Every structure is written in structure tokens, then in C-alpha cells.
Amino acid sequence: MTIQQMMYYEAVARHQSITRAAAELHIAQPTLSLAMQALESETGLNLFRHVGRNIELTVDGQALFAEVTQMLKHVARFDSRVAELARRHQDLRFAVPMFVGTILLPLVLGKFRATHPEIRLEIVETTGVDALDLVEREEADVAVVHDGEHRHGLTVRRLPDWPFCLCVRRDHPLAARTHVPFAEAIAEPLVLLDRGSLITRRLAELCAHDHLTPHILHYTPHLSTIWNVVTHGIACGLLAGGAILPDSALVAIPIDGLVQHPAIFTKTGRQVTQDQRTLIAFLKREFPAAPVAKTMESSYNRSRTTLKGGAPS
Secondary structure, eight states: OOHHHHHHHHHHHHHTOHHHHHHHHTSOHHHHHHHHHHHHHHHTOOOEEEETTEEEEOHHHHHHHHHHHHHHHHHHHHHHHHHHHHHHHTOEEEEEEHHHHHHHHHIIIIIIHHHOTTSOEEEEEEOHHHHHHHHHTTSOSEEEEESOOOOTTEEEEEOOOEEEEEEEETTSTTTTOSOBOHHHHHHSOEEEEOTTSHHHHHHHHHHHHHTOOOOEEEEESOHHHHHHHHHTTSOEEEEEGGGSOTTSSEEEEEEEEEEEOEEEEEETTSOOOHHHHHHHHHHHHHGGGOHHHHHTHHHHHTTOOOOTTOOOO
């Protein structure tokens, strides 16, 4: 007997009525009648006797009912155990760099958690390179990284482009600009994320290509250090567009010719669970609504030039 046959028989035997069982099972009455006839033929047992318009179980039918009831309880326990194991295995690990996190984490911790409280989400804040490494090693399920390098083992889902920005105080001479040339931006004293970060590596590549030397005062692994140094008027920062919020004390000015290509990364060949698909759909839907992306759209479009060696498509 298949599990479906057991479920059909259990309902008929419990109700002792084809009509009521069919209604409970949401199938047509003739379909259920044929299924019971086939079951009697397969088992070689007379399971029912008709009493007027009703049916009763024979002795064999009662014995089979007891066995089927116990078997379906085992099946239910098995399904419950598998679901429990799946929930444990499918805790969702989301890796995100600090500067991307300034926009995404309020959305994920707020709107996503409120909409999907059933999804157990662990967030890892790290660098862009480390986020890709985590996905590649299957220690994270999903990562959002800008300008992530091509990796054979990773699947890429592109997000809308953002500008790279020079971040200055609101009283800085460049603060009123809608955009700034690259050479002028790197001539300012700069505080940058450490040399291993994707932004700083991209800056170094472009400077080497154009034979330019940036005016760098300090490298730091901490985004807060950049904010503090810029706020005190000591230097400017070069960051992803989303790393400075529109209502902060700082201004983010798009740099001509510098475009970042954010993308969602997952492990190629690894099963994408329903929880992961839900998070990916949320990120693709909500990412374009990031405040900085909207406020900079008009000035950014005037200087939208893809940087050589940019993100995968």
C-alpha cells in the first residue's frame, strides 16, 4: 500500500462513508470508490460490507484500519522530524560588507524580519572579499557585495548600479557639487578602508591605470573611523554611495567615471532553499529603493561610466 492509499483508507474507515471521506480529502466520490475497490483487489481482502447506504468494516477491515492508523502516525512523526532537521539546516546566513550594510541592514533587520518572522536569519558583517569567501566555503548562504570579482563557483544576480562617492563635510568647498572628477577627488586628503577592501583595491587599480597618485592619509578597517575623520574636517572619504545616509552630517558626491556594481552572490550548484529565495527576492525588490541611490540618481546618470574590470554580469 502506498501512503496515499493508507490516507484514503483511513478516512473511509474512520467515517464509514465514502461521501464524507471524499469531502474531507477534497477528491471526487467516484475516484475514492474506485481507489477502495482497487485496494481490496490488491490486498485480496474484503474490507467493507454495505449496510443500506452506509458501509461497515469487516473484521479484516478493522484489523487493517488499526495497522494503517499506526503506520500514518509513524509517517507523521517522520515528516515532523525531517521538517525539524530542515529548519536546523536552513538557518539563513547572510554576509554583507559594512558599507552595503548601512543601507541593507535596516531593511533586513526591520522590514524583512517583520514580514518573515519564520525565517531564522544570521547576519555576518565583514569585508566584501571575506563575504565572497564565506559563500564559496558554504559558511554563508547569500552575500551582497559590490564589484565582486569573477569566481567560477559563485552565481551572480546583478543589482542596480551605485556611484562611488567622495564623502565630505557639509561645509567643505566641494559639498555643493553634483559630481567631481576622479583626479580632483583623489587630490583631496583621503581616509580609506584598508588595502584589502574592494573599494580601495578598485581605487588603486584606476590610479595605476591613469598613472595618478592619490593623497592618502590613513587606511582603516572601520567605517566609523572614516565617518569621524571626515566629520572633523581632517580628510575626505572615498566610499560606496550607500555608506553615507542623506540625513547625516556628511555629503556624498558621485565621482565621474567610478561606478560600483552591487550583486547578490550564492554558491553555484548548491540547493537554493525557499528561505534563501525569499531573501534574494526581497533584496532585488528593495535594493533600488535605497535612499542614497534615489537622491543621487540625477547627478549619477550624468557620469555613468563603467570602470574597466568591474563586477560580473
